[in-house]
Amino acid sequence: MSEKAEQQHTWITNAKLPVALLESDSDLDIQSADPEGLISADIRIEGTRIAEITPPAPRQADNVIDQRDGMILPCFVDMHTHIDKGHIWPRKPNPDGTFEGALTAVMEDREAHWGEADVRQRMDFSLRCAYAHGTAALRTHLDSTDPQHKISWPLFAEMRAQWAGLIDLQAVSILGIDRFLEGFGPELADQVAESGGILGAVTFMMPGLDDALDIIFQLASERGLDLDFHSDETLDPESRSLRHIAEAAIRNDFSGRIVCGHCCSIASQPPEEAEACLDLLLEADIAIVSLPMCNMFLQDRAEQRTPQARGVTLLREMRNWGIPVAVASDNTRDPFYGYGDLDGLEVLREAVRILQLDCPVREWVSAVTRWPADIIGRPDLGRLSVGGSADLVLFDGRTYSELFSRPESNRRVIRDGFIIDRSLPDYRELDELMSSTSLEGVA
Numbered sequence: 001m002s003e004k005a006e007q008q009h010t011w012i013t014n015a016k017l018p019v020a021l022l023e024s025d026s027d028l029d030i031q032s033a034d035p036e037g038l039i040s041a042d043i044r045i046e047g048t049r050i051a052e053i054t055p056p057a058p059r060q061a062d063n064v065i066d067q068r069d070g071m072i073l074p075c076f077v078d079m080h081t082h083i084d085k086g087h088i089w090p091r092k093p094n095p096d097g098t099f100e101g102a103l104t105a106v107m108e109d110r111e112a113h114w115g116e117a118d119v120r121q122r123m124d125f126s127l128r129c130a131y132a133h134g135t136a137a138l139r140t141h142l143d144s145t146d147p148q149h150k151i152s153w154p155l156f157a158e159m160r161a162q163w164a165g166l167i168d169l170q171a172v173s174i175l176g177i178d179r180f181l182e183g184f185g186p187e188l189a190d191q192v193a194e195s196g197g198i199l200g201a202v203t204f205m206m207p208g209l210d211d212a213l214d215i216i217f218q219l220a221s222e223r224g225l226d227l228d229f230h231s232d233e234t235l236d237p238e239s240r241s242l243r244h245i246a247e248a249a250i251r252n253d254f255s256g257r258i259v260c261g262h263c264c265s266i267a268s269q270p271p272e273e274a275e276a277c278l279d280l281l282l283e284a285d286i287a288i289v290s291l292p293m294c295n296m297f298l299q300d301r302a303e304q305r306t307p308q309a310r311g312v313t314l315l316r317e318m319r320n321w322g323i324p325v326a327v328a329s330d331n332t333r334d335p336f337y338g339y340g341d342l343d344g345l346e347v348l349r350e351a352v353r354i355l356q357l358d359c360p361v362r363e364w365v366s367a368v369t370r371w372p373a374d375i376i377g378r379p380d381l382g383r384l385s386v387g388g389s390a391d392l393v394l395f396d397g398r399t400y401s402e403l404f405s406r407p408e409s410n411r412r413v414i415r416d417g418f419i420i421d422r423s424l425p426d427y428r429e430l431d432e433l434m435s436s437t438s439l440e441g442v443a
Contacts, residue, residue: 076344
């Protein structure tokens with residue numbers, strides 16, 4: 001875990017800020033923003049908070065950072081990850097790159113290796129990466145098939161306490177929705193509630209889907225839990241579990257928050273059918289998170305054939321419909337996605353390219369900051385506001401073209417008003433886990 005530096009900076013001058021992330025309490029004339037929605041500004045930090053956001057002016061103060069027109073974003077909110085799976089690729093790669101290959105590989109690795117020490121070390125490694133890149137809040141899905149839930153959920157509670165004040169952590173259960181027809185639901189729901197988590201499952205078309213959804217909605221209602229589903233991670237237009245989730249939410253008069261991730265198949269459905277589903281999502285107040293990097297990696301894959309479909313959801317249409325949306329990292333260096341480093345800038349950059357979120361790009365910076373913060377119940381994060389936390393990421397790029405064209409490895413991250421040490425953990429730290437011949441079982 002990185003330590004904060006001792007030097008505090010009072011003024012950050014000559015910065016470019018996205019108007020989409022500014023609250024109304026700044027002294028800036030947002031009408032003066034450029035066509036990309038960027039505005040020149042100075043930021044004054046006092047203690048751990050932002051004290052002023054003002055037009056640029058000469059500053060007579062110690063510890064001034066001159067941004068030279070470089071962009072500043074609030075720290076990232078990564079609302080869909082899998083840090084319990086992270087970094088197992090070296091010992092268990094996807095054998096053929098398919099979704100089915102990933103499922104099998106993860107199951108085999110979990111049964112062989114996912115004891116407390118293994119999961120803890122990989123979780124910690126993942127969080128150190130996210131922190132160094134500038135993430136302030138992260139939601140992870142935890143594989144919760146029996147008996148793994150008895151290991152991963154108590155461990156997550158420890159990690160959340162350990163990382164308090166650095167990364168705000170949330171966790172969601174993930175397992176097949178069919179398990180809720182087999183009587184496992186109450187035990188898992190109690191475990192999730194005890195750990196302060198979110199109840200979730202993978203939905204897919206199956207006999208009894210509506211019954212299983214009613215069970216999970218009732219379990220969540222009884223325990224005051226929010227819900228977060230993996231939905232329709234396929235290009236098959238016949239996969240309509242997203243619609244069933246919306247209908248279940250309305251049928252059960254559910255009052256908690258609901259998130260659905262992936263939702264790929266709706267992009268393959270006829271427009272009238274897709275639009276009817278969007279109407280239901282809006283009525284049910286369901287938020288959508290797209291995982292463009294992982295879905296591009298897995299979807300439309302076939303041996304010796306170039307993929308033709310992007311494999312992502314109707315994010316623009318959902319946004320235009322008034323449905324809350326976000327993008328996130330998803331898997332990192334595991335059989336579902338062999339790459340990634342929990343870097344919010346990479347997620348935003350690739351989302352803009354894959355989903356064509358430019359023309360104009362100005363509001364889409366919110367997809368890894370403000371919008372996911374609101375969706376996960378942290379409206380204090382992901383924006384630039386007077387009185388808000390001084391949690392900032394400082395970039396050299398002066399425009400989105402510059403920002404998205406380089407990895408910005410020399411970015412500076414400020415947490416609670418202090419520049420942090422951005423040293424990334426070395427992959428060699430995990431070598432012992434990857435090369436060990438002894439299998440650490442979960443039983």
